[in-house]
Amino acid sequence: MLLTLVEWLLSKLAPPVAEGLFRLNVIPWLALMLPLGGFAVLWLWGDAIKRDREDRGAGLLACLTVILAFDCAVWTGLNMHKAEAEREGERQTLVRSLEQQGADASGLKAIAGPYQPYQPYLLGRPDIDWISVAGLRIPFGLLLDPLTLVMMLVVSGVGSLIHIYSLGYMAHDPERVRYFSYLNLFTFFMLLLVMGGNLPLLFVGWEGVGLCSYLLIGFWFKKKSASDAGNKAFIVNRIGDAGLILGTILAFHTFGTFNLVEITDAVAARPAGLAVITTIALLLFVGACGKSAQIPLHVWLPDAMEGPTPVSALIHAATMVTAGVYMVARLGPLYAKSATAMAVVAGVGAATALVAATIALVQTDIKKVLAYSTVSQLGYMFLACGVGAFGVGIFHLFTHAFFKALLFLGSGSVIHALSGEQDMRKMGGLRRKIPWTFWTFAIGTAAIAGIPPLAGFFSKDEILAGTLAAHKPLLFGLGLLTAALTAFYMARLLFMTFWGSFRGDHEAEHHVHESPWTMLGPLVLLAVGSASVGFLHVPEFVKPVFRLEEPAKVTAAAGVLGHLQSPAAQAAAHGAHAAWLPYVATLTALLGIAFAYLFYVRRRDLPDKIAAASRTAYRVLEEKYGFDLAYNWFASRFVVGGSSLVLWKAVDVAAIDGAVNGTGTMVNAVSRWARLLQTGFVRGYALVMLGGAVALVGYLLWMR
């Protein structure tokens, strides 16, 4: 795009500059550093920008850096294919010349090797250390392979759209310079997370996005619930991060390296089912649970909706919360070596998917529904990883980023239209008043429900196929049930918001207005994405990363964009035993939507009747299975109680204060006696001096 144009121009005008700049070793760094630069400028001189240009300067700068970062990612992707094609060409030439010389098959294989697509590129100077302590060397190195590329495109691409959307959404907020600086900082850390070539670097990105999440959840920190939600997110994530740190340390202890590629190489040489590998995988998964809001650490994500809606879309739907899925997929070869860890990942994923989907059924806050939906879909991704379909998990991550960002931004547009109202019970009938928002939102709903040929259909279908391929009928059943529930609650959201008649007061109805183009543009683009990205065959593209047993069929010349396939061909690729699956999945989704239509458009009295009939079950769902209650009880009982009894009264008062005060008392007692030596008589002192001198001389003369 723009970058390619600049490259072409420079190669005409100043070839050495172009050659030095447009290299696979330079441009990805640029993608990483641009948002950081944007943050630095906004952070240091943000107020000056705001005063000079009155309104838009800060936001436009933030948008520009992220869009350029996206451009860099696109350039990287295009050139990666070029480099890959060259590599394959060289290999072919080598094979041909060997054949002409009459080498036999085995010798040929030994020299040319089988074609291994997309070996990871390590970016940066491996000889320059980031951390160097006593033999431990950690270079500041990035990793570039298809998985990184997909994540980079998601983060910077969806990130750009959300930045643009924020221009409109935050236009009236006096603190928008701070907002955009945080958003830029987040983009930097997220790119660092997905590009980092070793675990400590990944960890820095991981903590960085956690920090930005905290800052942005509590962006309106004068609101008590917002700052509380920020704290909750941060504290729950700490629990997960403890697991991540332990896992990282244990991985280093076991494999002697932090490098992600070297770890996956080292794992390949180990037998399956080692206890230590299971431990590493499970510890890292604790971290993933925290970041990606899986049971039992999912409680922070619904509360995180206190932040501005674009933040919910970017951080708490499209990118940051998928970091756990990314990490599990990145270390896929490690997980694949441990059946226990895989079972845990799949089990937690499936349980989370179902539990969160059922909670979403009874939520009345439009953003809360979407939040539980996100938790549920993340569970789906882990389910895919847990049955060994890492590529499919990443595929769902990829499609989910589009339609969930679309849904969040759409809900933001609804909230914007209603001047801040989030309760669906006070909406309704908005279909004709805000048609752009409605149509894009409808596409997003259909996509997440899994209506063909929209994006969600393909990825969800492949996850279900993955559970079948792994011979896990129970997981398949849970997945299918979740899919039905997903279709139901999303259709419920759509019908409650856009159908029927308006249920708010008259003044609110009068104020309903369509959002500005800065908000509608991203909505339309995301709707196009939600409708089309399912045709990109991401699983095949990222497959080489996971080094699975079966040979990768991908060819170098065909990149992401080359993988356009018809749905029928994709379904056929699943194998004969899953041929019926797309029809079943589609039918399930349609059934869910039909039920929602029945309940929330045709017979509006039915939901209340059912709720009354099944009082207990309804209460359980309303209380979100009591996770928050249990944690509150535990915290107030054991954490606060234990802290005050043990930490405060025993450790702090008795031990620490006791030690400090005891030292003082002891010094006092000793000096009560010692001060008597100070007589005040000059000749007394002189006598001591003389005695000392005599003793010293005596020692020197006789004792030595």
Add this chain to the structure above:
Amino acid sequence: MSGALAQPALILSLLLFTLGVVGVFLRRNVITVFMCVELMLNAVNLAFVAFSRQMGTLDGQVLVFFVMTVAAAEAAVGLAIIIAIHRHQDTLDLDAFNLLKW
């Protein structure tokens, strides 16, 4: 050559030093004590010179100059303190100056 001269000089030095020590301990008048300290310093000077001559080096003699410099400075500061104390206490009795104690 010089060994013969060194021994009497050292004996004299010892006598002077002992005189100084005894004076410091037995006398009460600050001025006298002060002069006894000077006596000790000069006894040491004599010993330095004697040794210097016996060894045939200049080290001892250089040290003597240092000691004399210190002694001069000490005399200046010491006498000033004595004058100040005398103005304050109206006495030169060493045992009266015993405020600095517990």
